Amino acid sequence: MNFFDILSEIEKVDPEVYGRLDSRRSIFKHMSGVGQKLTAAALPLFVGAVFNKAYAQTPGSLAVNDVLNFALRLEYLEMYFYQQRTALTGLSSVNANALSLIATDEANHVKFLRATLGAAAIADPGAAAFDFTGGKGAAGGPFGDYRTNPATYLALAQSFEDTGVRAYKGAAPISSVMANKTVLTAALNIHSVEARHASHIRSMRRAGANSATPSQGVAVAPYSAAPKSWVSGTDGGGAVPGTTNAIYGAGNSSGAGTAANVTYLAEDNTLQGGVTLSGTTIPAASSFPATAFSEAFDEGLDVKTVATIANLFVVTGNNLFSVYL
């Protein structure tokens, strides 16, 4: 019996077998450890150890359809939110057009995810599942005038887009997603579109909802009311400090809806790949402002933290996001 013949045979029915073998590094470790000592008697144990690891379900990890349905729930939230834009007053025409473009993108994302999931897709929750005032279905939420006041509306839009960027980023390294390259690439191709939306909404807020030149606004620290197109630190708590802080905060790094060996830190994080980025660790950046080091990297969030944020905009009694909590 030849171990490599076994792999070759498995590959015929499971083309992903090499990808399932955890990491090639660990195989190398196995192999260099056993080396010439690998006797015929020991081989089954060795093979068993390798495949137990390859096909075992990581405790609490989400299957790929679970992740896709979670994305679909978020896209429904965004789609129904942008459908509410029609009563806004005081938007420049370029800004009104931009919201229409984003609305089209979010509706397209819903259609795409539904088509990808097929029969596994969740039922359409309907517009009535959401309360974008943040009042959980009762009057008096913190975003009460969002339908008519563009400042409130854009504050919500920024919050949803930034949350979406963090959600896709945090879910991409989940093992079931990485194992399906088609799904992974599609998720990445939605992730960057959400980031483009976030950037543009932030530009609109920076220049003002009635500006005909939204790219020409100047950002003002702490970037809550006049944000940069990217997240700077934690943006002073986001568009509505005290309410939106969690969107820029840290997540959970263990349990369901997290990726193995990934730590979900707050947006002001400067620790990347084991190196704390600063003007000291990067000499070419010694004259850069301290904020640049966290701005250069967005941070992801785990499923549960995203669900907690999204659940603020679902009516009481609807379990669209609470199923993840």
Add this chain to the structure above:
Amino acid sequence: MSHKILSGPQAPEANLDQPLYTPIKRRSFFMYAGATAGATALVLAGCKDDNNNMPGMVDVGTGDVGVLNYAYALEQLEADFYTQVRMGSYYTSTATAAEKQILDDLYYHEVIHRDFFKAAITAAGATPIKALTTVYPAGTFSSKASVLATAKAFEDLGVAAYNGAGQYITTPQYLYIAGKIVSVEARHAAIIRDLVKEGDFVGSDIVDIAGNSLEMSKAPSVVVATANTFLADGSKLSVSGLG
């Protein structure tokens, strides 16, 4: 016009022949291993990287390290571009306050990305590719139109490149890092496109808005065909080991 990329001291190239964990395709590795069962040390010695196995080209390599070097190459290009933008006459003479604020941040971010990758590749026990030498058409840095058109090309290319290469990454932490950077690149791309033409942040040339509204990602071979037009002979990229 040719310009040596401004960068910190280069890592010594003495460890070019150091064995890597993931330099050759898995399938061919296992074939190797099958033929030399028991001779694991020999197999590992065969897994050495070679950054320059194609004459005159800079080979990014294979596996996760290949993707990291591919990203490092693109970040070198962007960092060099914005370094030069800030010395050019458009930036120094005619750019608005908003444009300067944006271009300053893009310069900071791309230099940080570049030097982060250099450090990360070294920390992974691998060898970063060399500092690349760039070339730009005459006058690139003197007009708003040419600076922003080139910035738009680079930022959109970077987003399409990261999205297209994600599938070749096998280590979750590396995929996560790539995700942290690509969304910042997408934020850059959106505002640069808006500076070129207000409201063009999801143009139909880069997002399939008539269909699924997905970003149109690009394979490494397609990306380097464009990137290489901005790289001098001897600095052009080969990505034949990816994918």
